[in-house]
Amino acid sequence: MLQVKNIEKYYGNKNQVTKALDRVSFDVAAGEFIAIMGASGSGKTTLLNCISTIDTISAGSILLDGVDISGLSDRKLAKFRRERLGFVFQDFNLLDTLTIEENIGLTLSLNHQNPKNVQKQVEKIAHTLGITEILKKFPYQVSGGQKQRAACARAMVAKQSLLLADEPTGALDSKASKNLLEIMTQMNQKMKATILMVTHDAYSASYASRVLFLKDGRLFNELLKGMRPRPTFYHEILDVLAVLGGDISDVI
Amino acid sequence: MTLSKLSFRNAKRQTGDYLIYFTTIVLAAALLYAFNGLTFSSELLTLSKFMETLPMMIVFASIVVVCIFGWLVSYATGFMLSRRSRELGTYLLIGLEKKEVAHLFFLENLMVGGFAFLLGLLLGNFLYQVLRAILLALFSCPYHFTLAFSLKAAGLTFTYFTFIYLLALFKSRWHIHKMKIYDLIYFDRQNEHVIVKNSKSRQRLFTFSIILGIVGTILLLMENALIGILGAGCIILFLYIFFLTFASGVPAFFDRQPFRKYQKQNLLIYRTLTAKLGTMGIVMATIALLFTATLISQGTGLIFWGIFNARSADKYCFDLYADSERPEGIPSEYLDYIEQNISVEQSLLYCIYQRESNEFITYLQKNADYYPYNQKDMVIRYSDYQALRSIAGYPNVTLESGEYLIHCQRYLKNTLKNHQPAIHFGETTLSSAGIHTEPFMQNNYTTGNGHGFLLVVPDDAVSALTPHHFSYAANTTAPVTEEQYEALDTIRNRVCENIDELYDSLHTEANEKATVASMTAISIFPLYFLAFALTMTAATILTIQQLAECRHYQTQYKLLQKLGMDRREMAKTLRTQFSIYYTLPAVPPLFISIPFLLHTANATEPGIMVGAFSPAMIILDTLLLFFFIYAIYILMAYTTLKRNVLPENS
Numbered sequence: 085m086l087q088v089k090n091i092e093k094y095y096g097n098k099n100q101v102t103k104a105l106d107r108v109s110f111d112v113a114a115g116e117f118i119a120i121m122g123a124s125g126s127g128k129t130t131l132l133n134c135i136s137t138i139d140t141i142s143a144g145s146i147l148l149d150g151v152d153i154s155g156l157s158d159r160k161l162a163k164f165r166r167e168r169l170g171f172v173f174q175d176f177n178l179l180d181t182l183t184i185e186e187n188i189g190l191t192l193s194l195n196h197q198n199p200k201n202v203q204k205q206v207e208k209i210a211h212t213l214g215i216t217e218i219l220k221k222f223p224y225q226v227s228g229g230q231k232q233r234a235a236c237a238r239a240m241v242a243k244q245s246l247l248l249a250d251e252p253t254g255a256l257d258s259k260a261s262k263n264l265l266e267i268m269t270q271m272n273q274k275m276k277a278t279i280l281m282v283t284h285d286a287y288s289a290s291y292a293s294r295v296l297f298l299k300d301g302r303l304f305n306e307l308l309k310g311m312r313p314r315p316t317f318y319h320e321i322l323d324v325l326a327v328l329g330g331d332i333s334d335v336i
Numbered sequence: 337m338t339l340s341k342l343s344f345r346n347a348k349r350q351t352g353d354y355l356i357y358f359t360t361i362v363l364a365a366a367l368l369y370a371f372n373g374l375t376f377s378s379e380l381l382t383l384s385k386f387m388e389t390l391p392m393m394i395v396f397a398s399i400v401v402v403c404i405f406g407w408l409v410s411y412a413t414g415f416m417l418s419r420r421s422r423e424l425g426t427y428l429l430i431g432l433e434k435k436e437v438a439h440l441f442f443l444e445n446l447m448v449g450g451f452a453f454l455l456g457l458l459l460g461n462f463l464y465q466v467l468r469a470i471l472l473a474l475f476s477c478p479y480h481f482t483l484a485f486s487l488k489a490a491g492l493t494f495t496y497f498t499f500i501y502l503l504a505l506f507k508s509r510w511h512i513h514k515m516k517i518y519d520l521i522y523f524d525r526q527n528e529h530v531i532v533k534n535s536k537s538r539q540r541l542f543t544f545s546i547i548l549g550i551v552g553t554i555l556l557l558m559e560n561a562l563i564g565i566l567g568a569g570c571i572i573l574f575l576y577i578f579f580l581t582f583a584s585g586v587p588a589f590f591d592r593q594p595f596r597k598y599q600k601q602n603l604l605i606y607r608t609l610t611a612k613l614g615t616m617g618i619v620m621a622t623i624a625l626l627f628t629a630t631l632i633s634q635g636t637g638l639i640f641w642g643i644f645n646a647r648s649a650d651k652y653c654f655d656l657y658a659d660s661e662r663p664e665g666i667p668s669e670y671l672d673y674i675e676q677n678i679s680v681e682q683s684l685l686y687c688i689y690q691r692e693s694n695e696f697i698t699y700l701q702k703n704a705d706y707y708p709y710n711q712k713d714m715v716i717r718y719s720d721y722q723a724l725r726s727i728a729g730y731p732n733v734t735l736e737s738g739e740y741l742i743h744c745q746r747y748l749k750n751t752l753k754n755h756q757p758a759i760h761f762g763e764t765t766l767s768s769a770g771i772h773t774e775p776f777m778q779n780n781y782t783t784g785n786g787h788g789f790l791l792v793v794p795d796d797a798v799s800a801l802t803p804h805h806f807s808y809a810a811n812t813t814a815p816v817t818e819e820q821y822e823a824l825d826t827i828r829n830r831v832c833e834n835i836d837e838l839y840d841s842l843h844t845e846a847n848e849k850a851t852v853a854s855m856t857a858i859s860i861f862p863l864y865f866l867a868f869a870l871t872m873t874a875a876t877i878l879t880i881q882q883l884a885e886c887r888h889y890q891t892q893y894k895l896l897q898k899l900g901m902d903r904r905e906m907a908k909t910l911r912t913q914f915s916i917y918y919t920l921p922a923v924p925p926l927f928i929s930i931p932f933l934l935h936t937a938n939a940t941e942p943g944i945m946v947g948a949f950s951p952a953m954i955i956l957d958t959l960l961l962f963f964f965i966y967a968i969y970i971l972m973a974y975t976t977l978k979r980n981v982l983p984e985n986s
Contacts, residue, residue, distance in 0.1 A: 138898060159902055166900020177895050181611040182603065189598055194901050199598035238899075 085278055086112035086135070086246065091144030093130055093301075104130040106301040107144070114245075117272040117279045119289035121325070122298035128282045129250060131298065135280065136169055136248050137161045148246070166194050170239025170247040170277075174254035176231040178223040184234045185210070185219040191242045209237045212275075213267055229260030233267060240277060247271070249281040253288050265291040286325060290318035299328055343443035350416065350448055356883070356972055357412050358452060360876040364405045364869070365456020368398065368496055370463035371865050372489040380468065383475045384818065386854030390861070397862035401869040402496045404626075408873040410504040411619075412880060413445055417508050419884060421519075428517045438512040442505050449501045457490055464489075467861070474853035539588055542581040549574035553928050557935045571928055572625060578924060579621040583613040601909040604896075608913050613920075616881060623874040623921040627962075630870040631929035635958040637863035639937050642949030644855045648848040650745070650775045653728040656680075656816050658824075659688075659783045659807040660840040666808050667831045667840070670824060674810070678820060682727050683810035686720040688785065689801035695757070696789060704751040705942040706788060714786035715801060716743075721792045724785075727811050730774050737794055739769035744789035746773040747946045752789065761797040779941070783807070783841050788942070816844035871962060874921070875969035882917060882973050889981040897983045906982055914977065918970050930955055 093105035104127045112118055122128045133139035135146060137153055145152050148168065156164060170191075171177070178187045188209065189202045197205075210216045213233045218226045226234070232252060239247050249268070253261035269291055271277040281292060289295050291314065297305040305324050309317045351358045374380055375391035417424070427437045465481065472479045552570030555563050586606055590597045597603045613620065651657065656678065660666050666685060674680060690712040697713055700706035716724075718735045721743070725732060735741055740759060742752055749771055756768035777784045783805050821844045832839050893906055901909075937951035945951055 136898070159904075162897075162900045162902045164900070165898065169900070171898055177891075177898075179604075179607075179892055179895065181607040186597070186603055186607065190603060191899060193598045193600075193603055194896075194899055197598075199595040202598040203594055 085114040085116075085149060086280075087145075087147040088112075088131075088135070089145045089147070091131075091134060091141045091146060093127070093134060093139070094142045103301050105134070105141070108298075108301070108303050109144075110296060110303065110306075112246075112278060112280060114278055115272070115276050116294060117269070117292045118281065119292035119295045120280065120282045120298060121284060121286070121289050121295055121321070122304075123284065123328070126298040127301040128284075128298050130301075132248055132250055132280065132282045136171065137165055166191065167242065168245050170242075170244035172232065172235045172239050172247065172249040172252045174251035176223070176228070176235050176255070178231055178234060178238075180223055183220055183222055184215065184226065184230075187223070187234060188219075188237045188241050191238050195242050197242070205241055206237075209241045213237050227260070228256050229263055232256060232260070232264050236264070236267060236271065240271060240275065245278060247277050247279045249279065249283075251283055251285075252281065253283070253285060261285075261288065286318060286321045289321050290314050295321055295324075297324055297328055304328060340443060343440050344447060346440070347444040347447040347451075350444060351451070354412070354416070354880060354883075356879045356969065356976075357876055358448065360408070360872050361405075361449065361452035362455045362459060363872060364401075364408075365453045365493060365497060366460035366463050367865065367868060368401065368405075369457055369460030369486075369489055369493045370467055371398065371861070372492045373460070373464040373486045374467055374471070374861070376486050376488045377468070380471055383471070383477065384850040384854045386851060387857065389858050390854075393858050393862045394865070397865045398492075398496065400866055402500060404866075404869050404873050406500045406503050408876060409449075409500050410507055411877060413504045413508050414511070415880060415884070417441070417511060421515075424512065425517050425519075434513055438509045441508060441512065445505055445508075446501065449497065453494065453497050457493070460489075460493070461485060471853075471857055474856055476849065476853075538581045538583075541577050545574050545577035545581060549578065549924065549927070553931055556928075556932055559939065571628070575624045575628075575924060576618065576621040579613065579624065579921075580617040582920075583610045583617065586610050601905065601912065604892075604909050605912050605916065609916055609920075612885075612917065619877060619881065620921050623878060624924050626870045626874040627922055627925035628928050630867045630874070631925055631958055631962055632932060633863045633867040633870070634961060635929060635933035635954055636936065637860040637867070638949070638954045638957055639933070639940070639945070640859040640863075641856050642937070642945050642954065643940055644852040644859075646944040646946065646949060647779060648852045650779050651777055651843045651848050652845050653775045653777060654724075654809040654843070655812040655845050656683075656810045657777055657808065657843040658840060659780070659805055661783060661805040663803075665806040667827075669827045669831055670840075670842075671808070673824060673827055677823070678810075678816060679813040680810045681813050683808065684720065684723045684727060685806065685808050686716070686724070687803045687806050688783075688790070689715040689717075689798050690804040691715055691759075691761075691791070691801065693759075695759075696752075696755070696791070699755045700748060700751060700788065703755070704748055705938075706748070707942065709781045709787045710804070712804075713791055714789075714804060715791045715793055715798060716785065717795045717798050718792055719795050724776075724809055725774075727809050728774070728776070729811075733772065735769055735792065735794065738764075738766060739794075740766040740797075741769050741792035742771045742789055743776055743778075743785070743792055744771060744773060745778050747942065748788055749773050759791070759793075761793065762800050764797055766793060766797065777809075777843070779944075780841055815846040818847060818850060820844070821847040867962075868965070871965045872969075875966055878918060878921065879969055879973040882914075883976060886977060886980050889977065893981050893983060903982065907978070910978065910981060911974075914970075914974055918966075922966070926959075929958075933958065 088108060088110050090107050090109050091105055092103070092107060095102045095104055108127075108131060120128045120131060130139065134141050137156075141154055145154055147153070148164075153161070153164060178184070179190070182190065185203070185206050188206045192202045192205060193199070206219070207216065210219055213236060215230055215233050215237065218230050218234070223231055223234075232255075235252075236247075252268070253264055256264060265288055268279060268281070272279050279292075281288070283289050290309075293309045295307040295309075296303060297307075305328070307317070307320055307324060312320075371394050375394045381387045381390065424437050424441065427440070428434065432440075461483065464486075469479045548570050552567045552574055555567030555570060558564065558567070587610060590606065597606060656674070658666060658670055690710070691714075692712065694708075694712050697706075697708045697710065701708055718741075721741075722732060733741065742756065744752055752771055756771075758765050758767050760766075776790070778786055778788055778790065781787060785807070821842075824842055824844075828840050828842050889910070893910070896906060897903075933955055934951050937945045937954055945954070947953075
């Protein structure tokens with residue numbers, strides 16, 4: 085579904101160049117749940133930003149369903165983002181002035197869907213994610229976990245094919261984190277959503293079916309969950325992180 | 337770093353962050369200096385004896401303007417205080433005393449104010465030159481540029497500024513002293529207070545406010561001072577209740593038709609609007625009130641100008657004119673003085689007669705906006721009419737026997753076109769030979785050349801008519817001076833002393849022009865001074881509020897970009913949000929001020945508010961000027977916001 089081929093990303097000017105991504109390549113199959121891990125500054129958010137077309141790549145190509153997204157015009161990129169990508173951010177990024185229902189419906193509105201069907205679609209996804217009772221509330225009236233579930237609903241309501249999550253559990257307590265990860269798993273398994281999640285939390289990563297490790301902008305390692313139980317996979321992730329070094333206190 | 341260095345750095349930052357506010361303060365100083373300059377200019381005040389009143393009017397307007405700017409500065413400093421509360425809280429946290437923090441804030445504001453004052457003085461000098469040029473042009477005097485700095489005007493402006501700033505700063509000082517570190521640091525987390533919480537009662541109040549607005553505007557038009565005050569009260573109440581409850585009306589609309597909010601960009605636009613109104617209803621209402629006052633000031637100024645202009649334009653036709661209703665004719669005292677002191681080129685002593693009939697008056701009364709000051713139709717002999725046309729410099733007209741002419745004010749022409757019957761003078765019947773409308777001294781109530789209209793008939797037709805009054809008209813080799821007019825006026829006061837009801841008319845073109853120029857200056861200058869101050873203050877407050885939300889907008893549009901909103905759609909949404917924000921406080925004032933101005937313009941005597949001063953033109957000019965100044969602020973705010981908020985094209 086997604087093919088990342090030899091992408092490179094440089095920042096800075098002639099005198100000082102920082103290489104944020106260095107020849108990164110990987111494929112994502114439809115229906116996969118992938119976690120990208122790495123210490124601070126390893127390039128994981130840059131990678132996510134490049135895939136989400138918010139940032140441009142310096143070299144290489146990114147293909148989604150065979151289409152090279154790096155060659156698209158601004159308008160086509162915008163269309164691509166609103167139709168194909170769903171976002172979940174660490175700080176929820178819900179608009180304060182809109183109710184939860186409106187925040188979710190906004191994506192459909194941006195996609196120019198029939199306004200008469202918006203409410204029904206929002207109610208349907210809210211029911212699936214268990215946030216029906218908070219639909220009429222404003223973001224400041226609900227908990228962090230509920231906000232993140234609302235963000236998930238927004239990311240899926242327009243039947244987007246790829247969900248990009250940037251540290252989705254970063255601002256949540258452990259109970260809310262667990263709840264959200266279970267919901268993401270449910271979205272992946274029952275709704276067949278393809279998920280690409282950036283995290284530095286091994287516990288969160290253990291919910292994925294495959295984990296990619298980034299170090300200094302390069303793909304360092306890859307772990308497949310296979311049929312192993314989640315706690316075993318979690319320990320394997322920790323082992324790789326120990327080898328990877330970096331900010332271990334961030335990891336556990 | 338010393339406290340004064342920190343203050344200086346903060347002041348510099350403040351000028352950059354609140355550039356529009358700073359510009360307004362500079363303009364405020366410039367306006368105050370320029371108008372104060374007028375009150376101290378002996379050159380301008382001696383243009384006419386009527387100009388003696390100008391300083392008083394300007395000072396009176398200045399007091400109101402100082403209060404308005406005082407409110408602006410007080411509001412803006414309070415606003416900045418709230419925006420920077422976390423920073424001030426941090427100063428307290430690291431050990432600065434409240435007194436020192438207050439002093440810091442005081443000092444930086446004083447620096448901003450002082451700098452604005454100095455720049456304002458510079459700009460004010462140029463503005464003063466513009467006002468001086470306008471005033472000299474009004475008096476038809478030549479203008480020469482002379483750079484003059486008035487120390488007195490600068491001193492007075494400084495006094496006003498000190499008052500404005502001290503008031504605002506003492507207020508914020510008190511606020512700082514009252515606040516706790518926690519409050520300062522978490523100031524921006526405080527929720528806004530909703531004044532009317534129940535949404536049903538908010539909706540009811542919203543409807544009630546509209547009714548109040550309509551009733552208030554109607555009461556204002558009742559031409560009764562007491563009822564007018566009541567009307568103004570209703571309008572003030574309307575504006576406040578309207579803006580405090582408006583936010584509830586919009587969600588109610590979308591609750592009824594929920595799908596509508598998902599159409600196009602409705603959702604973002606309506607939510608931003610209600611969020612904004614929910615928190616700044618009182619400010620919006622105050623701004624709407626200021627706008628109403630602005631439009632009324634500007635419009636009334638134009639109406640005054642129209643009245644003075646039109647009343648005099650009709651009298652400009654003769655260099656010198658006098659009339660008297662005494663049966664013995666024009667008193668010889670006038671004529672003697674004129675003969676001895678004024679160089680007359682051409683003159684005429686003549687009589688205005690009255691007909692037996694009042695058919696024209698009756699017709700006009702029924703079909704035009706005409707008030708009958710006379711009982712009968714007025715008539716003049718053709719030969720006198722021809723001589724008067726020659727004195728006024730108009731081309732000759734011919735009148736055949738058996739014909740009559742109508743000379744009327746321009747606004748009556750269309751009505752009289754439909755009424756040109758054959759008229760009878762004893763055995764003689766005359767048919768109409770046309771209508772003339774040049775200015776002809778026709779708005780002198782009972783005297784002059786007929787009130788509004790005059791019938792010109794062959795000389796022999798008047799033989800059986802009764803004289804109504806006697807007139808004298810002349811053109812002179814040089815304009816009749818103000819002193820000569822004064823002398824004639826003294827004679828008039830002497831000869832009219834013992835006559836109870838009669839008062840001779842006396843007009844000289846120069847005196848009329850001076851009166852018009854003075855009256856225009858005295859009424860229009862203070863009103864426009866006020867209008868500029870009001871528009872600038874209101875537009876600045878709106879803009880400060882809007883630009884303060886920059887960061888909020890930035891986050892919103894960044895997210896929308898990520899969610900795939902097209903840049904063009906983003907620009908369109910921002911534009912719509914922006915236009916609604918700036919249009920909203922301007923709409924109720926239009927509904928109040930337009931009927932008020934139309935009514936006032938129409939309440940003047942007929943024939944005055946015509947042409948360039950017709951009610952429609954007055955409304956148009958008022959709106960053009962108002963929206964011109966408003967648009968400058970809107971444009972400045974929009975470009976800043978667009979630059980900061982919309983993501984760049986990649």
